[in-house]
Amino acid sequence: MLTRGEGDERLATLVNVVLKAAQMHGSSVALSDLVQLLPEGATPKDIADVFEVLPPLPGDYALKDGLLVPKLDNDLPSNDFNLRLRHSVANTQVVRWLSKVLGNREALIVAVSGSTSYNAASSRDDVDLFSVTRPQTMWFFLAKALILTRVSRVFRRSNVPIDLSCLMDEDYATRVFAKDGGALFARDALVAEVVLGQARYASLLKSAPWMKRYFPKLYERRSAPAGAQKNPWSKSSFWERCINLFLFKTLGSYIQAKATFHNHVLAREGKGLSAFRARVGPDHLIYESAKYNRLREIYEDIRPTQDGLQRNSSSYEPAPRPSSEDESR
Numbered sequence: 001m002l003t004r005g006e007g008d009e010r011l012a013t014l015v016n017v018v019l020k021a022a023q024m025h026g027s028s029v030a031l032s033d034l035v036q037l038l039p040e041g042a043t044p045k046d047i048a049d050v051f052e053v054l055p056p057l058p059g060d061y062a063l064k065d066g067l068l069v070p071k072l073d074n075d076l077p078s079n080d081f082n083l084r085l086r087h088s089v090a091n092t093q094v095v096r097w098l099s100k101v102l103g104n105r106e107a108l109i110v111a112v113s114g115s116t117s118y119n120a121a122s123s124r125d126d127v128d129l130f131s132v133t134r135p136q137t138m139w140f141f142l143a144k145a146l147i148l149t150r151v152s153r154v155f156r157r158s159n160v161p162i163d164l165s166c167l168m169d170e171d172y173a174t175r176v177f178a179k180d181g182g183a184l185f186a187r188d189a190l191v192a193e194v195v196l197g198q199a200r201y202a203s204l205l206k207s208a209p210w211m212k213r214y215f216p217k218l219y220e221r222r223s224a225p226a227g228a229q230k231n232p233w234s235k236s237s238f239w240e241r242c243i244n245l246f247l248f249k250t251l252g253s254y255i256q257a258k259a260t261f262h263n264h265v266l267a268r269e270g271k272g273l274s275a276f277r278a279r280v281g282p283d284h285l286i287y288e289s290a291k292y293n294r295l296r297e298i299y300e301d302i303r304p305t306q307d308g309l310q311r312n313s314s315s316y317e318p319a320p321r322p323s324s325e326d327e328s329r
Contacts, residue, residue: 011050013301014038017183019061019068020298024291027120028081029061029068036218037187087121092193094127094160099196101148106133106141108170109197109204114163117191126163130192132204136236138169138283139247168284177208184292184299186211190218199225214302245282252280259287 014037022029031044038046048063061068067081092112099110114128115121133141142164149162168176177189190211194201205211205223212219236244259278266275276289 011038011042011046015047015050015068017298017301021295022068022120023061024295025115025120025122027084027115027118027122030081030119031066031068033119034068036221037215039216084115084120084122087123087125088116088119091116091121091125091127091160092195094162095129095193096195098129098145098148098152098162102141102144104196106137106144107196108132108134109173109201110195111197111201112193112195113166113188117188117193126161128163128165130166131164131168132173132197132200133167133169134236135169135171136241136244136283138167138285139244139251140240142167142285143247143251163287164285165287166285168286172281172283173204174207177204180210182296182299183214183302184296186214187218187299190215190222248280248282252285255285256280 015034018029018034018037031047034047035042035044044066095110095112099107102110109130109132111117111130112127113130115125116127121127129145131141131145145162145164149164152162186208189205189208192201202223202225205219208223209219211223256278259276263275263277266272272290274289274291276287276292279286279288
């Protein structure tokens with residue numbers, strides 16, 4: 001167990017941040033998951049002790065059956081956690097099916113992110129997909145994925161919308177993961193459920209040692225070697241690069257225009273927090289919502305220093321994240 005005093009304050013800061021973020025979605029938090037975010041030596045009892053001792057923390061949450069659950073009309077819906085867990089498992093299976101149908105000619109990594117990766121998906125959430133492709137093939141992969149997701153809805157292979165929210169090629173991913181992107185990006189990356197490219201994803205995390213400063217236990221577990229990498233495909237051909245550039249110019253322009261129109265509709269309906277922007281480039285497509293930016297601000301409270309956690313750290317350039325506007329933490 002951690003010593004009291006400064007250890008309590010650090011635990012309190014982290015628990016408070018996680019609950020603030022979870023409260024935005026009314027979701028529960030398992031103590032077993034929360035303890036993975038803490039330094040070595042921390043236990044669920046440490047969290048429970050801090051939760052009970054420090055008055056500012058509980059807010060609209062209470063401890064029940066190993067969960068921190070929201071209080072709704074004096075009811076503690078622990079069953080909601082199990083229901084969200086079942087939704088998350090089902091959503092992951094949908095992405096496994098999609099990954100298998102798409103094959104691995106372009107994709108090096110396919111993972112589930114967002115609320116599903118946090119085991120907190122509700123029946124209203126989309127399935128957020130994160131993927132890394134071979135260099136200069138991302139838009140070709142996106143076009144194939146868009147067609148297949150539409151076909152799957154028509155033939156009712158999946159009743160859950162698949163959100164292609166964060167895609168990038170390998171060169172872009174290497175640059176993004178190499179620099180400190182903040183606590184929220186680190187946590188999103190470390191909980192992503194990989195369905196294709198386990199070894200390559202572990203290697204990508206290994207190239208991002210800055211994440212260990214935020215969540216040391218979780219980083220060590222997820223960045224451990226996962227076997228040999230398999231990449232039977234060579235670099236993109238001339239024609240693949242041409243097609244990829246053409247799709248970036250055409251499909252990319254359509255996506256940006258659609259996002260602009262959608263945001264106007266959301267603004268008229270007073271749903272500004274759901275507004276998002278599409279970050280588009282030849283090597284990436286990333287949707288960032290206003291809600292996600294708010295979550296990033298909340299997570300800034302746990303930016304680490306050599307002495308522990310600090311509040312309101314100096315500015316940094318936020319990295320894009322492997323998730324979309326349905327994040328649950």
